[in-house]
Structures are given as C-alpha cells and as structure tokens.
Amino acid sequence: MTGLMELQRCGDAGGKTKAGTPCRSPLGLGENGLCMNHDPARKAAAHELHAAGGRASSLAARARRVALPGDVPKVPKTLDDAVRYFAWLTNAIVTGRLDARSGHEAAFALKGFQSAAEKRDLQAEITKLRAELAAARKATPTSRLGLARV
Ligand SMILES: [Zn+2]
Incomplete structure (x- = not known):
C-alpha cells in the first residue's frame, strides 16, 4: 500500500457524490472528516465559494473578451x-x-x-x-x- 491509499477521504466519513459513490476528496476535510461540499455545516460557505469562483471566472472571461486594441475608433455618429x-x-x-x-x-x-x-x-x-x-x-x-x- 502506498501513502496515497492511506489518505483520509471525505467518503471515509460518509460523504457521497451526486452519483451516490463515496467522495474521494482528501482536501479541506472538517472535524467530521467531510469535505466542504459534503459537510452540511459548511454547505453555505461552499456555496459562497463556488459563487465567488463563478463570479471571478466570468469576470476574467469578460476581461479577456473586452481586451481591445488601443486604437479603437470613437463611437460612430455618421x-x-x-x-x-x-x-x-x-x-x-x-x-x-x-x-x-x-x-x-x-x-x-x-x-x-x-x-x-x-x-x-x-x-x-x-x-x-x-x-x-x-x-x-x-x-x-x-x-x-x-x-x-x-
Ligand atoms: Zn466530499
């Protein structure tokens, strides 16, 4: 057995994915051994984190889209x-x-x-x-x- 197999995972504490399989995440486990996505006590925080991530990535995507050349003509009137x-x-x-x-x-x-x-x-x-x-x-x-x- 390797060290990776000995890692504690969310699924060991009962965390299940949407598909119903044990969650394999070893990251950010709480006192109860559950990851942020499956710990009921941290559900609101996880939601907030996902929303912030979504906002950040949509802002980044928008920044990429509006990265215009410096010589954009003025707004056309005629x-x-x-x-x-x-x-x-x-x-x-x-x-x-x-x-x-x-x-x-x-x-x-x-x-x-x-x-x-x-x-x-x-x-x-x-x-x-x-x-x-x-x-x-x-x-x-x-x-x-x-x-x-x-
Ligand atoms: Zn989990």
Missing part, C-alpha cells in the same frame, strides 16, 4: 464614421488585434447602427424637403406652379 469603423474592424480582425468573436459582434452592432443612421438621415432629408416645399408653396402662388392643391 455613416462615414461607420465606414471608417468597418475598415478598422476588418484590419483589427485580420491582424489578430481583435478576436473573431468580438469582431463579429461589433460588425453586427455596426450594421444595426448603419441601418438606423440611414433611416435617421433619410427622415431628416424628408423633413428638410417638406419644409422647402412648404416655403416654396408659400412664396409662389399655386396657379403659377401649375399645381392644384389637393
């Missing part, structure tokens, strides 16, 4: 900005400065911006043309335009 942003994005992805996943999401968001900006700009143009038309109608009698008011 269609020209969007074109410049697309150009930057393409270059950042192909040169490996931005991961493909982030690049894909950014491109998707940019397409949404582009579509909204096009509608916004068209709406502004329509509003401007309507105002010009109204002013022209006021300045010129309808009879001279050869138009009948509807």
